[in-house]
Amino acid sequence: xxxxxxxxxxxxxxxxxxxxxxxxxxxxxxxxxxxxxxxxxxxxxxxxxxxxxxxxxxxxxxxxxxxxxxxxxxxxxxxxxxxxxxxxxxxxxxxxxxxxxxxxxxxxxxxxxxxxxxxxxxxxxxxxxxxxxxxxxxxxxxxxxxxxxxxxxxxxxxxxxxxxxxxxxxxxxxxxxxxxxxxxxxxxxxxxxxxxxxxxxxxxxxxxxxxxxxxxxxxxxxxxxxxxxxxxxxxxxxxxxxxxxxxxxxxxxxxxxxxxxxxxxxxxxxxxxxxxxxxxxxxxxxxx
Amino acid sequence: xxxxxxxxxxxxxxxxxxxxxxxxxxxxxxxxxxxxxxxxxxxxxxxxxxxxxxxxxxxxxxxxxxxxxxxxxxxxxxxxxxxxxxxxxxxxxxxxxxxxxxxxxxxxxxxxxxxxxxxxxxxxxxxxxxxxxxxxxxxxxxxxxxxxxxxxxxxxxxxxxxxxxxxxxxxxxxxxxxxxxxxxxxxxxxxxxxxxxxxxxxxxxxxxxxxxxxxxxxxxxxxxxxxxxxxxxxxxxxxxxxxxxxxxxxxxxxxxxxxxxxxxxxxxxxxxxxxxxxxxxxxxxxxxxxxxxxxxxxxxxxxxxxxxxxxxxxxxxxxxxxxxxxxxxxxxxxxxxxxxxxxxxxxxxxxxxxxxxxxxxxxxxxxxxxxxxxxxxxxxxxxxxxxxxxxxxxxxxxxxxxx
Numbered sequence: 001x002x003x004x005x006x007x008x009x010x011x012x013x014x015x016x017x018x019x020x021x022x023x024x025x026x027x028x029x030x031x032x033x034x035x036x037x038x039x040x041x042x043x044x045x046x047x048x049x050x051x052x053x054x055x056x057x058x059x060x061x062x063x064x065x066x067x068x069x070x071x072x073x074x075x076x077x078x079x080x081x082x083x084x085x086x087x088x089x090x091x092x093x094x095x096x097x098x099x100x101x102x103x104x105x106x107x108x109x110x111x112x113x114x115x116x117x118x119x120x121x122x123x124x125x126x127x128x129x130x131x132x133x134x135x136x137x138x139x140x141x142x143x144x145x146x147x148x149x150x151x152x153x154x155x156x157x158x159x160x161x162x163x164x165x166x167x168x169x170x171x172x173x174x175x176x177x178x179x180x181x182x183x184x185x186x187x188x189x190x191x192x193x194x195x196x197x198x199x200x201x202x203x204x205x206x207x208x209x210x211x212x213x214x215x216x217x218x219x220x221x222x223x224x225x226x227x228x229x230x231x232x233x234x235x236x237x238x239x240x241x242x243x244x245x246x247x248x249x250x251x252x253x254x255x256x257x258x259x260x261x262x263x264x265x266x267x268x269x270x271x272x273x274x275x276x277x278x279x280x281x282x283x284x285x286x287x288x
Numbered sequence: 289x290x291x292x293x294x295x296x297x298x299x300x301x302x303x304x305x306x307x308x309x310x311x312x313x314x315x316x317x318x319x320x321x322x323x324x325x326x327x328x329x330x331x332x333x334x335x336x337x338x339x340x341x342x343x344x345x346x347x348x349x350x351x352x353x354x355x356x357x358x359x360x361x362x363x364x365x366x367x368x369x370x371x372x373x374x375x376x377x378x379x380x381x382x383x384x385x386x387x388x389x390x391x392x393x394x395x396x397x398x399x400x401x402x403x404x405x406x407x408x409x410x411x412x413x414x415x416x417x418x419x420x421x422x423x424x425x426x427x428x429x430x431x432x433x434x435x436x437x438x439x440x441x442x443x444x445x446x447x448x449x450x451x452x453x454x455x456x457x458x459x460x461x462x463x464x465x466x467x468x469x470x471x472x473x474x475x476x477x478x479x480x481x482x483x484x485x486x487x488x489x490x491x492x493x494x495x496x497x498x499x500x501x502x503x504x505x506x507x508x509x510x511x512x513x514x515x516x517x518x519x520x521x522x523x524x525x526x527x528x529x530x531x532x533x534x535x536x537x538x539x540x541x542x543x544x545x546x547x548x549x550x551x552x553x554x555x556x557x558x559x560x561x562x563x564x565x566x567x568x569x570x571x572x573x574x575x576x577x578x579x580x581x582x583x584x585x586x587x588x589x590x591x592x593x594x595x596x597x598x599x600x601x602x603x604x605x606x607x608x609x610x611x612x613x614x615x616x617x618x619x620x621x622x623x624x625x626x627x628x629x630x631x632x633x634x635x636x637x638x639x640x641x642x643x644x645x646x647x648x649x650x651x652x653x654x655x656x657x658x659x660x661x662x663x664x665x666x667x668x669x670x671x672x673x674x675x676x677x678x679x680x681x682x683x684x685x686x687x688x689x690x691x
């Protein structure tokens with residue numbers, strides 16, 4: 001029994017550090033992720049943080065952990081353990097920190113750079129810059145516009161992947177401006193696609209909306225009125241071709257009037273006692 | 289200017305040669321320089337870059353005469369009128385530097401800029417040839433970027449219009465193999481001439497560093513070096529100043545003739561290297577600190593090292609204090625001494641004033657007839673800076689006076 005116990009102990013003792021290691025890795029990973037998320041958020045709002053030290057430390061930490069936990073194992077030779085290889089990944093920070101176009105031009109031109117150079121960022125229609133201290137009415141209007149745009153579009157800059165107003169964000173900003181000007185559809189709406197895809201999208205949309213309404217009803221939340229999606233009375237406003245008759249259908253050299261057309265032309269049959277000599281007699285409802 | 293019996297001012301050795309030549313040209317006093325590397329058994333006499341500078345002086349002045357002894361260890365210089373670049377066609381004086389030149393082109397540019405405000409016509413000089421090194425060098429010269437961003441702005445305070453100054457770098461080049469030669473092309477256009485530069489009063493607090501700018505340049509090596517230098521420099525500077533922006537400049541290495549006799553049309557590339565030039569602007573007007581580091585021509589350093597080294601050099605220059613750095617002190621003090629007959633004041637750091645260059649400059653100025661400097665401690669704070677008062681000679685622009 002004793003020998004059995006001894007044998008059994010060993011795998012447990014060995015398994016323990018592994019389990020601990022696993023636990024630690026699991027607990028570390030979300031923490032790192034959270035830090036990463038915070039860092040990105042901060043950088044998107046302010047300036048990029050210097051990351052050099054932290055990465056180096058992390059690399060060292062990991063290696064130290066490894067060496068302490070696997071101290072029983074003597075497979076790795078000494079010199080390899082001593083020299084910790086620190087790898088720095090140069091990232092896109094230097095690109096983000098580049099000067100603006102105007103500043104670069106002023107600084108890298110052949111003239112000596114002005115010491116107190118404040119470069120205005122608002123441009124007028126011709127692309128010329130407006131000075132900060134320009135107090136004219138038109139300049140103020142342009143500044144207002146720039147401010148409004150900044151307010152409405154600044155949420156686009158929050159994405160960590162692209163914190164500039166270029167690329168995809170530029171198109172998003174254009175879409176926002178178009179919709180503010182009264183565009184009915186988004187420029188991102190895809191017009192042509194296979195009908196199965198379209199059906200799928202519509203079905204998903206209605207399902208999502210239905211779910212939302214159902215959940216709201218179950219929770220006792222009152223939502224806005226559902227938009228009626230009934231068919232539109234389109235036959236009245238149907239666009240008839242040029243030269244086509246306003247009433248009926250012209251085919252084979254004859255004008256064919258349907259029953260409803262005749263009914264429309266004749267108007268409602270009323271007894272002359274109720275309404276005598278009323279106007280609109282013999283004319284259609286539509287007043288064509 | 290040519291007096292029948294000129295009284296020569298006598299100097300020895302090649303130390304601060306350009307400075308003495310500039311003073312001589314401005315004040316009109318002829319000089320006699322002897323014992324130029326006379327103790328050197330292998331390379332006695334004037335070095336190639338010094339000869340080039342003398343030739344350049346000859347071409348931008350009218351009526352100067354130059355006599356060099358057989359071994360080159362002694363020469364006499366009788367200055368003429370600074371005419372600028374009217375004499376040559378194409379309004380630009382061309383100055384070809386030989387391949388054996390070891391000094392950066394800023395060694396020529398800085399003294400040339402001191403002469404230019406006193407010129408009769410705009411002074412346009414183009415440096416070309418197989419010896420033009422635009423980067424910083426191991427011999428202690430700064431890069432052209434530093435000249436443009438740190439030295440030329442100093443002229444604005446002397447009443448010289450900065451808008452009319454231009455320093456075009458048409459081809460960049462680092463020092464070639466063995467630190468000799470490059471293949472750069474640089475054009476200085478100094479279009480602002482004054483009757484008399486006014487003096488300067490920079491005796492206030494130098495303020496705090498507000499922003500840092502710079503240029504990282506890679507010539508003929510991988511352009512990623514720029515990003516690496518910038519990253520390393522920002523690693524040092526970012527915790528101290530938020531506003532750090534460094535421009536990256538990549539160029540191909542210049543082509544020069546390979547010097548092969550059998551195939552004279554054959555070309556080779558030279559002047560490969562990289563470097564970083566940083567400037568720090570303070571909240572006080574006109575106060576600029578600069579730093580400049582380039583990779584040595586022998587190689588063996590990483591861009592990260594250069595970036596870090598340059599950032600530390602900048603910090604060192606800032607810590608020295610004062611309103612003018614070591615690099616700019618010569619220009620500022622010379623212009624103050626040569627300008628209007630007022631007393632100007634400039635605040636210099638103790639370590640800047642105590643350098644050999646500045647002390648030699650003061651002695652030379654005295655020898656050329658300028659009045660002595662007055663010095664006192666800056667008392668408004670604990671920096672230990674010294675306020676130097678310089679009285680101008682009022683040489684002014686002789687060409688303008690006549691015209």
